[in-house]
Amino acid sequence: MATLSLQCNTPLTGSVVVPGDKSMSHRALMLGSLAVGETVVTGLLEGEDVLATAAAMRAMGAEIGRDDAGLWHIHGVGVGGLLQPRVALDMGNSGTSTRLLMGVIASHRITATFIGDASLSARPMRRVTEPLSTMGAQFTTAPGERLPLTMTGCCPAVPIRYVLPVASAQVKSAVLLAGLNAPGITSVVERIATRDHSERMLRGFGATVTVEDSPEGRIIAVTGEAELRPQVLTVPGDISSAAFVIVASLIVPGSDVTITNVGVNPTRDGLLRALIAMGGNIEILSPRTVGGEPVADLRVRHGALTGIEVPPEWAASMIDEYPILFVAAAFASGSTTMRGLEELRVKESDRIAVMAQGLAACGVSVDELPDGLIVHGRSGDAVAGGATIAAMLDHRIAMSFAVLALNATAAVTVDDAAPIGTSFPGFVALFQQLGAVAR
Incomplete structure (x- = not known):
């Protein structure tokens, strides 16, 4: 200490x-891993949280590495192409990694166990497990909907329309990421706008994403069974x-x-x-x-x-x-x-x-x-x-x-x-x- x-x-x-940017770094690794081809990222945050995301995506089949110039190269497996991880996914202290990856896995036919440090293991996950369960994913958690947590994705997942009960970019992003491999349109309604890196980056990777204002709030929708294109990104x-x-x-x-x-x-x-x-x-x-x-x-x-x-x-x-x-x-x-x-x-x-x-x-x-x-x-x-x-x-x-x-x-x-x-x-x-x- x-x-x-x-x-x-x-x-x-x-x-x-x-x-x-940590939020963008997580998303670049995840979406690059879900694209077909090579994504190159400049300026990726090399902190422990982001490295936990990189390790998890490697465990599910993506090839991710850093060259001597500091560029990160991600060879993705395509939406729907993630492999069954052979070990538990250790998220360390990263709540963002955990919640967003739960969304990614929710619409894949694989089972994954998430573990983390004492701080992360004390954080509730219900706000994410609830909508993802509606899409068909199954969860077994520690008491209080906490880690360690084991989930089994559902394919085909059920597209949903989810109204966020609290403003949360993590929950919004988890549902949209799950929607990438669900047939039809998955949408999230947020009464208060949250960080929009997921929407921006999903569009950049070629997903069909719409954003519109309504009396109920801001509606973000993604069209499922997407085919993501690799990108060259600067964080x-x-x-x-x-x-x-x-x-x-x-x-x-x-x-x-x-x-x-x-x-x-x-x-x-x-x-x-x-x-x-x-x-x-x-x-x-x-x-x-x-x-x-x-x-x-x-x-x-x-x-x-x-x-x-x-x-x-x-x-x-x-x-x-x-x-x-x-x-x-x-x-x-x-x-x-x-x-x-x-x-x-x-x-x-x-x-x-x-x-x-x-x-x-x-x-x-x-x-x-x-x-x-x-x-x-x-x-x-x-x-x-x-x-x-x-x-x-x-x-x-x-x-x-x-x-x-x-x-x-x-x-x-x-x-x-x-x-x-x-x-x-x-x-x-x-x-x-x-x-x-x-x-």
Whole structure:
């Protein structure tokens, strides 16, 4: 167990590139494995979560490898062509891998067992097993619909029309991926728009996907028994990883940092909207489109932040970024209220409770709500710090408190930095490049 404490005696300065988008990396591996031919991916995130997806697709027949230039080559087996895995699929800490792969397997006539680490094994899977069962898949789970989980797919699967009970890109994507090998049209209705990487990438691979607005919500439909074409893809930098650099640059006095080639998909940009509404000095430079995804460079400079009430409807566009937004709010003037975040209770940890406890231990006044948090900011002053934070095997908790430590009077130590490797390999090295010191 490796502890981590970042410190900063000078402003953060420089230009950096963050790792590739995790959501897109998972989907590129899965869809490349379901295409016939060779897909080539540049910028794939090489974190533990994405590598778990690659290992699972290899176990089901795809050939996946990385060349010396850092390009990933995927030789797919075609929709319907997945093979029976001979071993359990170890998902490590990756909820995205687990839920999306359950969708992929649901319409194939194979049986697979999913296992994971202690954190993943505590996360409920019912939100995915329920619609996939309706399509014909069968599941045997640990108590509480948790891992270890064994599923048997159904072929032909039954196409369904599924109304999402909660905003979830993972559930939406699982159903659409299952629909690829189901005869007819499978559709998902979402009342609140969630990240749309699946829809964009499915179209890019040649699937017939329609998106339309209705009084009931946004309807996304895929036509089954699809034939996917291999692609050449470039994965932009992950805004969920850039978030930690952005907030660090806002809270460390004198900082001026540029983050290049960041994905700014409008279904993922809630953190930028929130921080700009708080007065954050963020410039969006050179907006462009790369591989069908909006991309830009971000210049971020230190400045005063003001507490706001974050609209609950923004939650779907920034759900993974709330822990680091809580940190930004700790340095704002006034209070920041964030609600509509029930989803955070069932992430890698209960992110509301863990962040509330850690912030309080570092001298920040907070009010924990059933569905969110109110953070009473310190008007730009350093937090007291002096605490050791239990990250609870949660990479975003660990990184959030590592950033908080950059403007703390006494050291803030994260008890276990290892989970950071699941999504942001090179996190410490990047901050050292900008001027921070790691202990």
